[in-house]
Amino acid sequence: MARPKKDGLDYFPFDVDFDTNEKTEAINGEFGAKGTLIFIYLLLAIYRKGYFLQWDELVKNQLANRVPGATGELVEQVVKRLISYGTFNEALFTSDNVLTSQRIQATYLDATKRRKNDKPSLYWINDGINVTSSGVNVDINPQSKVKENKVNKTKTNKNQQKKSSVVAHDTSAFKLWENLWGFPNAIALETLVEWIHEFGDELVSFAIRYAAKRDVKNKGAVNYLTKVLEGYKQKGITTVDEAQAALDKHQQVIASNRSVPNFNKPIEPEPDWFKQQQEQPQTAKPEPNSNPESNSDLAAMFAELEQAKNESKSNSEQKSQ
Incomplete structure (x- = not known):
């Protein structure tokens, strides 16, 4: 009995710098550890099948089930972001919902070079064989010319992204961003490159340092720096010296406003309880023995005691006689 033909791989090379790959x-910066794990499971699913993966709802939900806490929506977002990065061929995904790339296909060829299988052609984009959903060569497929243009366009976009990324990595602004807020996500990286082209590396770096002093966090960095740089643009600031002078002037204005007392501040009215206390008449405390009635009572008491004393003495004298 003939041995069944095997399409997929049992293992594939995994780069040691995968975690530090841009x-x-x-x-990881945009989606966290879940996004990185989805990325790995995507590669596993592709190489398990061979060199491409037919993308549909079933595969999406299977991947979401394999990553704890992931959802189908999160998996879809990671896939689209990887396509925009050039990790997967955008033309093939748009036309046939297929995930593959030249590097994946080159890895597959190297791993299966000892097999006696026919040369792969379905969705193949290496060695001059163009992408087709039926395995037809580019020379005899009239529709493949359109797909070839899409592939070339994708390569061009990918090269542009790489150049932009390399340009950003060599700048002080990018290094400052990475030290403060970590590796920028795709949106932040693209925005950072645009800023550097428009304002220059030094001025963008100055704005980033200013944002750091203001304790701006990663999530609000793009919005905050956009306002700062737009302010530079409106004021015609193009150099670090001009930006520093504008900052010093702004701080002087703030300091002077704090040091000058405000004599025009209205006097606060007296509270009602204070007014009532002032309106009430003050009654003087009576001095001791100042009441004439109490003095007359005291004199009468002493008179009664004196009388009782005289009567007692008179009785004693009569008894003695």
């Missing part, structure tokens, strides 16, 4: 770091 695409992996971008995924």
Whole structure:
């Protein structure tokens, strides 16, 4: 009995710098550890099948079930972000919902070079064989020219993204961002590159340092720096010296406003309880023995005692006689 033909791989090479790869770091920065784990499971699913994966709702939900806490929506977002990074071929995904790439196919060829299988052609984008859903070669497939243009366009976009990323990595602004807020996600990286092209590396770096002094967090960095740089643009600030001078002037205005007393501040009215206390008449405390009635009572008491004393003495004298 003939041995069944095997399409997938039992294992595939996994780069030791996968965790520090710019695409992996971008995924991890935007989606966290779940995004990185989804990325790995995507590669496992592709190589298990061979060199491509037909993307549908079933596969999406299976991947979501394999990553704890993930949802189908999160998996979909990670896939679309990887496509925008050039990790997967955008033309094939748009036309046939297929996830693959030249690197994945090259890895598959190297791993199966000892097999006696036919040369792969379905969704193949290496060695001059163009992408087709039926395995037809580019020379005899009239529709493949359109797909070839999509592939070339994707390559061009991918190269542009790589150049932008390399440009950003060599700048002080990018290094400052990475030290303060970690590796920028795709949106932040693209925005950072645009800022550097428009305002220059030094001025963007100055704005980032100013944001750090204001304790701006990662989530609000893009919005905050956008306002700062737009302010520079409106004021015609193009150099670090001009930005520093504008900052010093702004701080002087704030300091002068704090030091000058405000004599025009209205006097607060007296509270009602204070007014009532002032309106009430003050009664003087009576001095001791100042009441004439109490003095007359005291004199009468002493008279009674004196009388009783005389009567007692008179009785004693009569008894003695």
